[in-house]
Amino acid sequence: MTAETEVLTELRRLRARVPQLTGALAASADGLVLAQDTVDEGAEGIAALTAAALGVALRLTDATGRGGFRELLVRGEHGYVATYAAGGSAVLTLLAESRVNVGRLHLEARRSSARIGELVENALVPDESQPEKEVRPSWPTPKLPSRKPPH
Amino acid sequence: MANTEAALKEATTLIDGALGAALVDYTSGMALGTVGGGKDLDLTVAAAGNTDVVRAKVRTMEMLGIQDEIEDILITLGTQYHLIRLLRSRGANGLFLYLALDKNRANLAMARLQLRRIEADLEI
Numbered sequence: 001m002t003a004e005t006e007v008l009t010e011l012r013r014l015r016a017r018v019p020q021l022t023g024a025l026a027a028s029a030d031g032l033v034l035a036q037d038t039v040d041e042g043a044e045g046i047a048a049l050t051a052a053a054l055g056v057a058l059r060l061t062d063a064t065g066r067g068g069f070r071e072l073l074v075r076g077e078h079g080y081v082a083t084y085a086a087g088g089s090a091v092l093t094l095l096a097e098s099r100v101n102v103g104r105l106h107l108e109a110r111r112s113s114a115r116i117g118e119l120v121e122n123a124l125v126p127d128e129s130q131p132e133k134e135v136r137p138s139w140p141t142p143k144l145p146s147r148k149p150p151h
Numbered sequence: 152m153a154n155t156e157a158a159l160k161e162a163t164t165l166i167d168g169a170l171g172a173a174l175v176d177y178t179s180g181m182a183l184g185t186v187g188g189g190k191d192l193d194l195t196v197a198a199a200g201n202t203d204v205v206r207a208k209v210r211t212m213e214m215l216g217i218q219d220e221i222e223d224i225l226i227t228l229g230t231q232y233h234l235i236r237l238l239r240s241r242g243a244n245g246l247f248l249y250l251a252l253d254k255n256r257a258n259l260a261m262a263r264l265q266l267r268r269i270e271a272d273l274e275i
Contacts, residue, residue, distance in 0.1 A: 103182070
């Protein structure tokens with residue numbers, strides 16, 4: 001399975017576990033869609049907006065001495081938009097209804113974003129030197145944008 | 152009148168066999184406070200999971216057309232009791248107290264009474 005398919009599988013699994021999700025997408029830190037599952041509002045636009053919000057969030061956590069970026073939760077009148085760091089170069093953005101269980105959303109999304117981070121980082125490593133290790137995701141500033149466009 | 156921290160502390164120290172307690176907002180699934188727990192009982196996970204339990208029961212009652220309110224929910228495990236008590240005091244809508252007890256050390260009737268009293272004293 002390609003990394004892209006695996007990321008998509010992970011997004012679908014996440015949506016099955018949190019039924020109040022109305023869309024899920026994985027994007028690179030610079031705003032390119034890696035995989036998306038039924039984001040009606042336009043995945044490309046949301047990925048780009050996520051990158052912009054991420055830029056502000058990074059500066060905010062940095063300026064206030066809160067360390068690396070972990071997650072961003074925005075609540076509107078009709079629901080939530082949540083973004084979670086997925087490794088060092090990708091993010092997971094989720095759209096949820098307003099009646100979502102935020103506690104569960106966090107628990108499931110943190111697990112999924114760690115998994116997606118592993119998948120993305122493994123895909124960036126050249127194939128022959130790919131170690132079969134359990135990657136514990138670190139949360140560095142996403143400074144290396146992964147220019148790996150989805151085909 | 153006790154604040155959240157004090158009420159949870161009281162629940163875990165006064166009630167025999169208490170393993171952990173949490174005050175949870177079931178509109179969001181987030182805990183307002185937790186006391187006790189540990190690696191065997193992650194109270195954040197318990198808060199989110201039991202939110203689904205409470206929501207399911209509320210929905211079931213709606214579907215059954217039962218015009219009533221939930222006072223508490225008891226879940227009996229092999230080695231533990233889990234007590235969920237919905238708050239009904241003014242301004243505390245959408246909250247529940249969650250208490251996990253060691254079945255061997257706990258007195259269920261006593262625990263339920265004590266939790267009721269703690270709820271009555273709780274000031275949000």
